[in-house]
Amino acid sequence: MEIVMDNVPRQHVLGLTLSGVDGRPILDHRAYGRLAASLQAAADDDDVRVVLLRGLSGCFCLGGDLSEFVDDAKHLPLIGAVTDLFRALATFPKPIIGCVDGDAVGVGCTVLFHCDLVFAARQSTFRVPFVDFGLVPDAATSILAPEKLGYAEAFRFFCMGEQLDGEAAHALGLVSDLFDDNPDEAAWNAARQLARKPVQALAMTRSLLKGDTAQLCQRIDREISLFHKALQDETTIRRLRRISRMAA
DSSP: OEEEEOSSOBTTEEEEEEEOTTSOOOBOHHHHHHHHHHHHHHHHOTTOOEEEEEOBTTEEEOOBOHHHHTOGGGHHHHHHHHHHHHHHHHHOOSOEEEEEOSEEETHHHHGGGGOSEEEEETTOEEEOOHHHHTOOOOTTHHHHHHHHHOHHHHHIIIIIOOOEEHHHHHHHTSOSEEESSOOHHHHHHHHHHHHTSOHHHHHHHHHHHHOOSHHHHHHHHHHHHHHHHHTTOHHHHHHHHHHHHHHO
């Protein structure tokens, strides 16, 4: 897995694309680390005013690499990289637009809760199977999901593990704009429009709307601790190994 990004921001918009070298958009610790580093660099780069987060055409992200979940030798680098990414998202000072064409699963879905706008193709699907895997939510979605979806719908989404189609995700507010085709062009246009806004006024308004991010960072640490603890449970590991074999 590698993160492919534009070398130079186009009209102050930086595109970050999650792309698997084997054709599957699945994130390992290296991908988490690269994306975290890209966001941290973009936060400090005055030439970057908006980030556009997108996946491959036909599939946004299928989640984390389960082979790392069942290998305890990889847990520490995985936990470190995941924590860096989620904290970078939670504290990112500039607008992030998500552009989803296809499936958004697990972390591929939870990162969208940190986007200010999410543009999605109508055929896209959204699913967070953490409980079915014996795990807990990540990316501070235990706070963000009830705020965005309402408690009952967040409970249904995470605990029942139900899949949302594009229409349902749009109705609940996870998706802000829905398109019949690939939303890439519309997402880029919106990003460029935001990039032309007065920089300080946009940043301050966004900060006021989002509120204090310290609580999100504290919840990220708590979720990661519980996630790591779950990865040390033999029953969970057996379940993950079985799921990993089925997915292979």
